[in-house]
Amino acid sequence: MALTGIDAITFGVHDMEAAYRFLIDWGLTERLKTPERLEFTTQDGGEVIVRPHDAPDLPPAIEEGNTVRQIVWGVASESALEELVSRIASHPEYEAAEPGGTPRLRDPNGLGLAFRVKRRQPVKGNPTLPNAPGVTHRLDQRSPVYTQAKPLQIGHVVLFTADYAAMRAFYLDVLGFIVSDEYPGHGCFMRCAQRGGHHNQFILNRPGRPGVNHVAFTLNDVHEVIGGGLAMSRKGWKTEIGPGRHPISSAYFWYFENPLAAPLEYYADEDYCTEAWEPQTFERRPELFAEWAIAGGIDGTTRRQVIKGGESDRGHN
Ligand SMILES: [Fe+2]
Numbered sequence: 550m551a552l553t554g555i556d557a558i559t560f561g562v563h564d565m566e567a568a569y570r571f572l573i574d575w576g577l578t579e580r581l582k583t584p585e586r587l588e589f590t591t592q593d594g595g596e597v598i599v600r601p602h603d604a605p606d607l608p609p610a611i612e613e614g615n616t617v618r619q620i621v622w623g624v625a626s627e628s629a630l631e632e633l634v635s636r637i638a639s640h641p642e643y644e645a646a647e648p649g650g651t652p653r654l655r656d657p658n659g660l661g662l663a664f665r666v667k668r669r670q671p672v673k674g675n676p677t678l679p680n681a682p683g684v685t686h687r688l689d690q691r692s693p694v695y696t697q698a699k700p701l702q703i704g705h706v707v708l709f710t711a712d713y714a715a716m717r718a719f720y721l722d723v724l725g726f727i728v729s730d731e732y733p734g735h736g737c738f739m740r741c742a743q744r745g746g747h748h749n750q751f752i753l754n755r756p757g758r759p760g761v762n763h764v765a766f767t768l769n770d771v772h773e774v775i776g777g778g779l780a781m782s783r784k785g786w787k788t789e790i791g792p793g794r795h796p797i798s799s800a801y802f803w804y805f806e807n808p809l810a811a812p813l814e815y816y817a818d819e820d821y822c823t824e825a826w827e828p829q830t831f832e833r834r835p836e837l838f839a840e841w842a843i844a845g846g847i848d849g850t851t852r853r854q855v856i857k858g859g860e861s862d863r864g865h866n
Contacts, residue, residue, distance in 0.1 A: 551725065552633075552741035553667045554749055555703040556623035557596035558764065560809045561607050562615045567808035568599045574784045575766070575813065576698040576777060591766065593672035595703040596621075599809065608653075608661025612760040616810045620660065620706060621651065622724075622741065623667030630666055637723060657715040658708060658759035672701050676770040676818070698777020698815055700766035705748050707762035709755035716752050726750065729822055730797050732833040738797065740822060747798040747820040763804060765814035771801040774815050778803035779849045788846025788855070791815075793839040797831065802839075803846070 562568045569587055573579065577589035577597055587599035600607055600618070607618045624630045634652050637643050642655040651663040677693060678686030710716040717737050720726040726739040729747050738748040746767075753762055768774055771792075778792055781803075789812040791803030800819040804812040820826075831837055845855040 551625070551629075551743065552664075552749075553623040553625055554669065554741060554745070555595060555620060555706065556665060556667050556669055557598060557619075557621035558617060558703055558706070559598040559600060559607070559619040559621075559661075560615065561600055561602040561604065561610060561618040562809055563602050564808050565599065565601060568615075571786065571807045571809065572597065572599070574781060574786065575807075576700055591700045591702050593669045593702045595669050597703070608655070609659065611659045612758075615808060617706065617761045617764065618661060619663055621663045621665055623669060624664060625667065627666055630664060633664055640723065657712055657719050658710055660708065660759070669702065674701055674767075674769045677772055693772060695773045695776025695780075697780050698766075698768050698773050700768060700815070702767045704746060704765045704767035704816060704819075705750055706764050707751040707753060709758060709760040709762055710752045711755070711757050711759040713752065713754040713756070720750065720752065727822075728828050729820075729826065730828050731830050733830050735833045744823045745821070747800070747822055761811045763812045763814050764810060765802075765816050767819075768815050768817040770817050774801045774803050774817050775847075777815050778805075779847060779852065781805055781849070782846055782855075783849025788843075790839075790842055790844055791846060793842025795838065796840045797837055802842075 565584065565587065569582060572589045577591060580590055581588035585601060585604065589597040602615065610616050610618060624633055637654055640654060644653040646652045651665045654662045656662055680687050720739055726741050727743060729738040729740050731737045734754065736751060736753045738751045740746065741749045768777060775792055782788065787806045789804040789806050792801060794801050798819045800816045802814055802816045804814045807813050843854055847853065848855050
């Protein structure tokens with residue numbers, strides 16, 4: 550019954566125009582713009598939906614301000630959806646699909662979840678291959694310089710959990726996620742299928758205060774993370790932290806403040822896990838968030854570190 554990943558995500562925001570400008574600059578493809586609804590897509594067809602925060606049909610917000618209101622997880626087929634429904638139908642928060650709609654659930658944080666046969670299409674990235682003495686992946690070919698990111702997919706979401714044990718049990722036992730790595734009692738990196746990127750979701754203990762930590766978009770490689778981040782900086786968007794590199798998951802990252810929710814992240818080159826992946830446990834420490842990182846970001850025009858940039862206290866993914 551493996552889920553296939555985040556098929557769509559809905560944000561509820563206070564400023565639709567600001568959200569629109571950000572998503573255009575972020576490199577998503579515009580599909581619909583009305584005062585009540587924005588629709589954008591990633592390259593694989595993943596949907597980013599934006600609605601006014603007080604739209605009456607949105608699931609309730611789990612925190613104040615702009616935030617994620619619903620995540621739609623994909624499944625591979627109609628039969629997989631039926632199997633999933635048979636597993637979750639007895640859950641007290643389950644809502645059966647209305648005609649043409651999707652079955653829904655709330656996680657223990659209260660976040661709205663929905664499930665559908667995936668609409669995303671397989672996408673093949675084009676990462677720059679490395680060269681080293683004796684290993685020549687890139688022959689007679691220059692390495693690219695990106696001037697704009699174009700996200701391939703919605704890669705993962707990170708949630709602050711009001712009740713860590715309940716959230717961990719819900720995603721592992723009810724929805725079948727698999728632990729990739731863990732801070733015991735504090736944080737759990739999980740993937741929704743045996744084979745896939747290191748995490749589609751990470752939950753982080755914050756007793757009594759549910760929320761969204763960040764939402765992450767997958768790029769081709771570190772060069773697109775840098776070029777895309779510089780482009781966002783040039784357009785005036787403020788770095789939360791980055792560029793940098795996570796030691797857990799191995800990914801390169803750059804986080805930006807934005808008018809949609811908690812920081813949004815560009816990332817690339819995460820570990821790919823299979824049945825043979827060996828989860829590890831780590832003690833939660835700030836240095837495990839980043840092997841290296843630039844607080845305040847890099848100025849898009851001067852291409853130099855913003856020396857007086859905001860000091861981030863982020864100490865986790
Ligand atoms: Fe992330």
